[in-house]
Amino acid sequence: MSENAAHADHHHVNYIKIWKILLVLLVISVAGPFLEIQVVTLITAFGIAIVKAYLVAKNFMHLNLEPRYAVYLLLTMLMFVFLFFAATAPDVMKHEGQNWVKPRIEVVEAPVHH
Amino acid sequence: MRPIANTRSEAGIPTGRLAVWWVVASEIVIFGGLLASYVMYRLGNPEWAGHAAHTNVWLGATNTFVLLTSSLSAVLAHQAAVAGDGKKAAKLLYFTCLGAVAFLCIKGFEWTTEIQAGYTITSNTFWSFYYTAAGLHALHVIAGAIIMLIVAETAKRNEELHRVELIGIYWHFVDIVWIFLFPLLYIAK
Numbered sequence: 001m002s003e004n005a006a007h008a009d010h011h012h013v014n015y016i017k018i019w020k021i022l023l024v025l026l027v028i029s030v031a032g033p034f035l036e037i038q039v040v041t042l043i044t045a046f047g048i049a050i051v052k053a054y055l056v057a058k059n060f061m062h063l064n065l066e067p068r069y070a071v072y073l074l075l076t077m078l079m080f081v082f083l084f085f086a087a088t089a090p091d092v093m094k095h096e097g098q099n100w101v102k103p104r105i106e107v108v109e110a111p112v113h114h
Numbered sequence: 115m116r117p118i119a120n121t122r123s124e125a126g127i128p129t130g131r132l133a134v135w136w137v138v139a140s141e142i143v144i145f146g147g148l149l150a151s152y153v154m155y156r157l158g159n160p161e162w163a164g165h166a167a168h169t170n171v172w173l174g175a176t177n178t179f180v181l182l183t184s185s186l187s188a189v190l191a192h193q194a195a196v197a198g199d200g201k202k203a204a205k206l207l208y209f210t211c212l213g214a215v216a217f218l219c220i221k222g223f224e225w226t227t228e229i230q231a232g233y234t235i236t237s238n239t240f241w242s243f244y245y246t247a248a249g250l251h252a253l254h255v256i257a258g259a260i261i262m263l264i265v266a267e268t269a270k271r272n273e274e275l276h277r278v279e280l281i282g283i284y285w286h287f288v289d290i291v292w293i294f295l296f297p298l299l300y301i302a303k
Contacts, residue, residue, distance in 0.1 A: 019186040026175065026182065029296075029301060030171065033171075041301070049294050049296070056290050057286070060186075060188070060189045066127060066135075070125075073136070076139075078142060080143055080146075081147060085150040
């Protein structure tokens with residue numbers, strides 16, 4: 001048996017069903033902002049994005065069938081991204097703190113032609 | 115002698131697939147860094163919501179539909195390759211490429227409209243992020259489509275069928291990146 005067959009033999013995923021679920025989630029994420037409630041928009045936009053990414057990674061990329069090595073590899077990279085965010089976000093997002101003030105940079109915006 | 119890409123590595127994964135996982139891992143840092151930068155600037159500049167209001171959510175949603183559908187055809191191509199049906203796998207890969215072309219056409223129309231309205235990459239930092247993130251993603255779509263055409267050419271001769279899964283993994287990752295770009299650039303207003 002080839003590696004491909006061995007990899008695919010362990011599961012019988014109904015791909016069409018997963019695709020339909022992804023489309024329903026897409027509709028919900030587009031409809032969410034129409035309620036004009038910020039918390040709902042955040043959940044329907046980013047919460048659903050995480051669920052959609054999980055469904056694609058698990059069922060289409062078959063990440064659940066790979067040896068742990070692959071999962072740990074990807075999680076390590078995600079950890080680096082979060083580390084980068086945690087280390088630089090306060091400097092970007094805050095304009096002042098204890099005993100420091102960030103000088104405001106004046107940005108000249110290009111005119112917009114309508 | 116078996117091809118190197120089909121030989122199991124020390125990690126217990128065939129080397130071809132292991133290489134693709136490393137490509138995906140490096141892409142996570144590239145797109146992750148870009149999107150993390152966008153998020154921190156966006157949170158630090160609430161007025162960007164006004165700029166984001168000019169992006170077209172319907173075109174973004176249509177492109178999400180196109181990519182999700184192309185991901186389905188890519189995984190069905192993998193299923194056909196596992197069954198040893200190279201011709202069917204090739205057909206499904208061509209359909210996936212069609213999805214890539216549709217995605218790029220919609221993006222091209224969208225960008226043309228936005229540029230004509232005066233929103234260019236130099237307009238302000240929001241639009242710089244918008245064109246950089248969506249542009250980098252579009253380059254990955256183009257690269258994926260080209261590789262997929264090459265893989266389909268060999269697959270229809272029932273050769274190197276393991277490659278169908280490899281390009282599929284990459285394509286699903288490109289789909290996942292768009293799944294996050296869509297709410298960040300289109301929905302969060």
